[in-house]
Amino acid sequence: MNPRNIVWLYGELPRLVQAGVIPEDAAERIRYHYGPVQPVAPARLALLLCSVLGTALIGGGVLLLLAHNWEFFGRPLRVFLSFLPLVTGQALVGFTLWRKSGSAPWREGSSILLALAIGASIALIGQTYHIPGNLANFLFVWLLLGVPLIYLLGSVTATLFYFAGMLGWSLQAQNDGGHALWYWLLLAAVLPFLGNLYQQRRNAPGTLLLGWALCINLCVGFGIVLEKVLPGLWIVGYAALVTCFYLLGRSAYQDTPGQPFTVFGAVGTVILALVFTFDFGWHEIGYAYYRTNGRYVEWAGIQDYVLTVAFLAAAAALAVRAASRRDYGAMPWAVFPALATVSYVIANIEGGEDIPLLIFNLYLLVLGIIILRSGIREGRLKVANGGLAALALLFTCRFFDSDLGFVERGIAFIVLGVGFLGANLWLSRKFSRDTKEMPS
Amino acid sequence: MIMSRWALFAVMAVAQLAVPFSMIYQREQILSQGAPYKFRCGPVDPYDAFRGRYVALTLLDTTLEHWKGEPFNGDRPVYALLGLDEQGFAKIADVRYTKPGSGDYLRVTAYAFGGDDISLQVTLPFDRYYMDEFQAPAAEIAYRNEARSEEGAHVVVRVRKGEGVIEGLYLGDTPIEEYLLQEAAKAGESP
Numbered sequence: 199m200n201p202r203n204i205v206w207l208y209g210e211l212p213r214l215v216q217a218g219v220i221p222e223d224a225a226e227r228i229r230y231h232y233g234p235v236q237p238v239a240p241a242r243l244a245l246l247l248c249s250v251l252g253t254a255l256i257g258g259g260v261l262l263l264l265a266h267n268w269e270f271f272g273r274p275l276r277v278f279l280s281f282l283p284l285v286t287g288q289a290l291v292g293f294t295l296w297r298k299s300g301s302a303p304w305r306e307g308s309s310i311l312l313a314l315a316i317g318a319s320i321a322l323i324g325q326t327y328h329i330p331g332n333l334a335n336f337l338f339v340w341l342l343l344g345v346p347l348i349y350l351l352g353s354v355t356a357t358l359f360y361f362a363g364m365l366g367w368s369l370q371a372q373n374d375g376g377h378a379l380w381y382w383l384l385l386a387a388v389l390p391f392l393g394n395l396y397q398q399r400r401n402a403p404g405t406l407l408l409g410w411a412l413c414i415n416l417c418v419g420f421g422i423v424l425e426k427v428l429p430g431l432w433i434v435g436y437a438a439l440v441t442c443f444y445l446l447g448r449s450a451y452q453d454t455p456g457q458p459f460t461v462f463g464a465v466g467t468v469i470l471a472l473v474f475t476f477d478f479g480w481h482e483i484g485y486a487y488y489r490t491n492g493r494y495v496e497w498a499g500i501q502d503y504v505l506t507v508a509f510l511a512a513a514a515a516l517a518v519r520a521a522s523r524r525d526y527g528a529m530p531w532a533v534f535p536a537l538a539t540v541s542y543v544i545a546n547i548e549g550g551e552d553i554p555l556l557i558f559n560l561y562l563l564v565l566g567i568i569i570l571r572s573g574i575r576e577g578r579l580k581v582a583n584g585g586l587a588a589l590a591l592l593f594t595c596r597f598f599d600s601d602l603g604f605v606e607r608g609i610a611f612i613v614l615g616v617g618f619l620g621a622n623l624w625l626s627r628k629f630s631r632d633t634k635e636m637p638s
Numbered sequence: 639m640i641m642s643r644w645a646l647f648a649v650m651a652v653a654q655l656a657v658p659f660s661m662i663y664q665r666e667q668i669l670s671q672g673a674p675y676k677f678r679c680g681p682v683d684p685y686d687a688f689r690g691r692y693v694a695l696t697l698l699d700t701t702l703e704h705w706k707g708e709p710f711n712g713d714r715p716v717y718a719l720l721g722l723d724e725q726g727f728a729k730i731a732d733v734r735y736t737k738p739g740s741g742d743y744l745r746v747t748a749y750a751f752g753g754d755d756i757s758l759q760v761t762l763p764f765d766r767y768y769m770d771e772f773q774a775p776a777a778e779i780a781y782r783n784e785a786r787s788e789e790g791a792h793v794v795v796r797v798r799k800g801e802g803v804i805e806g807l808y809l810g811d812t813p814i815e816e817y818l819l820q821e822a823a824k825a826g827e828s829p
Contacts, residue, residue, distance in 0.1 A: 277662055284658065288651045295647060316654055323658050325768040327665045328692075328804040339657060346650035350643060 204232050249303035250355050253311040273326060280322035287312030294351065309353035313360075316343050334374055337367040345387045352395075354404040357388060361415045368422045377498035378423040385415075401454050409451075410458040413443060417462070420505070427490070427499035430483025430542060431506055433474065437538035438509035440466030444531045445516035449523070464569075467534050468588045471565065472595060474541070474558040477551065484546035510535055530568050537561055562592045574625065582625050590618055668803045672796030673742050675720055675728035676808075677762070679791055692766040693777050693807070693814075695793060699729055705758040707733060710748040717800065718746045718760055727792065730760055737800065745800040764795060767807045769814070777807075777814055780821065 211225040271279065290308040298304035317340045323329070324336070341363045348357050364385065368378035392412065395405045420439060424432055444463020451457040473479060490496060517532035541554035566589035573582025597610050678698040710716055710733065720742045721731035732738075733748050747761045769777055791809050795802040807814045 280658060280662075281655070284654060288654065292647060292651075295643060319654075319658050320661070323661050325692075327661070328764070328767050329661070329665075330763050330765045343650075343654050343657060346646055346653070350646055350650060 207232070249307035250310050253307040254314060256311075258314070276322070276326045280319055280326060283315035283322075284312075284319040287315035291347070291351065299351075305351040306353055306355045309347050309351045309356040310359065312347055313344050313356050316340055334367060334370040334376070337363060337370060338380065341367060341384055342387075348388055348391055352391075354408060357391070357408055358411050360384075360388060361411045364415060365419055365422065368419060372422055377425060377495045377501075379498055379501055381419055381423045382501075385419075396450075400451075406454070406456060406458065413458045413462040417466070424502050424505070425494055425496075425499040426502070427488060427494050427496055428485065428502060429487045429489065430479070430545070431502050433479065433483075434535065434538050434542050435502070435506040435509055436466075436470055438506065438513045438535040440470060441513040441531060441535050442509060442516060445513065445520055445528055448525065448528050448531075449516065449519060463531065464584070467531060468562070468565070468584075468591070471534070471558050471562045472591055474538070475555055475562065475592070475595065477555055480541075480545045480551045480554050483542070486546070510539070527572065530565055534561075559592070559596070562588060566592060574628070579625055583622060586618055586621055590614055664801070665803045668798040668801055669796050669805060672798035672803070674805065675722075675742070675795050675797055675802075676726065676792045677728050677764070677795055679793055679807075691770070692768040694766055695764055695807075697762050697764065697793075699723075699727070700760045700762060702730060702733070702758040702760065703755070705750055705756045707758070708735060709750045709756070710758065712747050712749040712761075714747075715745045716748050717743045718748070718762070719743045720797065728795075733758060733760060742797045743800055744797060744802055763802060764793065764804055767793065767804060767814075773815075773818055776818055776821075780809055780814070780817060 208229065211220075211228060214220050215222050215225050287308070291312050294301075294304045294308040317336075320336060320340065341360060344356065344360055344363070347353065348360060364381060367384070368381045371378045371380075392408060395402075395408065399405050416439065420435065421432065424435065426432065440463050442463075443459045444467060447457055447459025447461070447463055451459055513532065513535045517528070520528040520532065537557055541557050544550040544553045566585050568585070569588060570582055570585030573579065573585055593614055594611070597607055679695045717734050717737050718730045719732040719734070719738050721729050723729045733746070737743065744762060746763065749759045749761075750756050751759060791807070793807050794805045796805050809817045812820070
């Protein structure tokens with residue numbers, strides 16, 4: 199259980215005992231069961247953030263001072279100064295390993311300084327010898343040299359920096375007319391670290407933050423890295439990806455509030471389903487529109503197929519696992535990639551482009567109702583609101599699509615808004631009434 | 639566990655030092671042992687946020703007209719054999735898929751274009767000369783003025799085994815750094 203939840207529970211126990219809800223010995227057994235807990239103090243978090251920001255600013259300032267006087271230095275001195283940030287960063291990391299390995303501010307601060315110094319060193323040498331520009335290669339080498347640092351210090355900041363660098367590299371590589379297949383190698387390089395964090399400190403704030411970063415990275419990176427030689431395949435790929443997120447969060451992070459996977463999965467599914475209710479995504483897709491101009495690397499397009507199948511297989515495996523655990527509440531989400539695949543096939547058939555619109559309008563309607571019902575049944579206002587929001591979005595978008603006039607649309611929006619607020623009010627009252635009526 | 643951490647640190651440190659060291663070593667070899675070639679050029683001046691301020695170089699004499707050789711399409715590196723013109727400036731004598739057995743050459747990309755009369759556009763591996771960020775704009779202005787003159791601007795490149803390193807950028811026969819100092823001194827002396 200999340201430490202914050204345990205602290206809250208411990209705070210509630212005396213009140214529950216006093217109100218006669220639970221006996222004193224039950225409270226003691228609960229305390230014994232969860233044991234002592236030390237939540238992250240806000241002051242320590244502030245120190246950590248200051249450490250990271252401070253070292254990054256110091257490093258940046260030193261480089262700017264060097265840059266200002268650069269033209270006065272001869273080549274030998276420039277070469278020496280090019281190594282200086284790197285050696286300094288390495289010395290700091292070495293000292294942290296030796297004396298301060300238990301200190302999070304030292305680990306995070308020294309790792310970000312060395313991470314920046316790697317790039318600065320290569321860039322300074324590039325300037326010294328007027329090396330021609332190849333931003334993608336520069337970023338790639340920088341990333342590779344930073345991987346050991348992540349494992350050495352277990353640095354969250356360095357990993358976040360690495361994630362950002364992965365996206366930057368893949369964007370530049372695609373922009374240069376090449377491919378970004380190495381994105382998956384770069385991701386694979388840090389997966390053992392992330393897996394280890396999950397096993398050892400699943401609910402730690404740093405682990406959850408990296409979970410969010412991973413989801414964002416995959417959502418954005420997948421789109422950049424796809425070669426897109428087969429138009430529309432992203433529909434199936436992304437549907438499978440968000441379903442994997444959702445099912446993974448539901449199975450591996452069920453009891454952890456603030457975990458990213460279920461949020462990304464659920465929100466991603468609703469947004470994608472909504473996008474799929476518009477016709478612009480279903481025209482000119484499929485093999486008939488296969489892309490072969492110079493910007494597309496055809497052999498790299500094989501990656502698109504491999505990834506789509508891999509994500510579909512992963513989603514299917516997670517769905518089977520959910521069914522085997524009788525988690526039938528996951529099934530409405532698990533069918534999403536199957537619907538996307540069927541719709542993609544149908545849209546390839548001449549005259550079939552409008553059928554997916556019907557499929558996803560129905561799907562989103564049903565999904566919204568299921569989410570709303572689930573929220574009401576479980577007494578979770580946020581979930582119920584999520585269902586209402588999904589339905590409201592769907593209705594709103596359909597009204598934008600329609601040929602209704604301003605007056606009709608205005609009335610419809612008012613009715614929707616009143617309905618939304620009214621439902622919310624009713625739900626809030628229902629939940630608080632249900633809570634009061636619980637037997638003592 | 640502790641030993642493996644220090645082993646990982648050592649491997650990391652060596653790898654991180656090896657990359658810049660190999661960059662330096664390779665280029666110092668070229669600068670000390672490479673043959674010097676003068677390439678005519680004209681200027682532009684963008685800003686590269688990642689790697690500092692530089693004068694972007696547009697090298698001249700890189701289009702070979704009436705090309706009768708291979709129909710290069712820029713999909714992989716090729717080799718440009720270098721020679722000298724009547725004024726002693728570098729020229730591209732030939733372009734091949736394979737490394738020449740003798741003579742100085744550079745690894746380049748080449749793209750053939752045109753209908754009946756094909757030309758070959760060669761892209762040389764030098765596109766920038768790094769300068770102090772406050773001097774680079776002044777350098778561009780100096781370029782624009784000098785480019786119209788007979789002497790013009792050129793870079794001296796040391797070439798060795800297909801690679802080249804820029805040794806200096808010259809306006810006429812004067813290194814650009816010296817030229818800018820002279821201009822600054824003249825501006826200081828004028829009433």
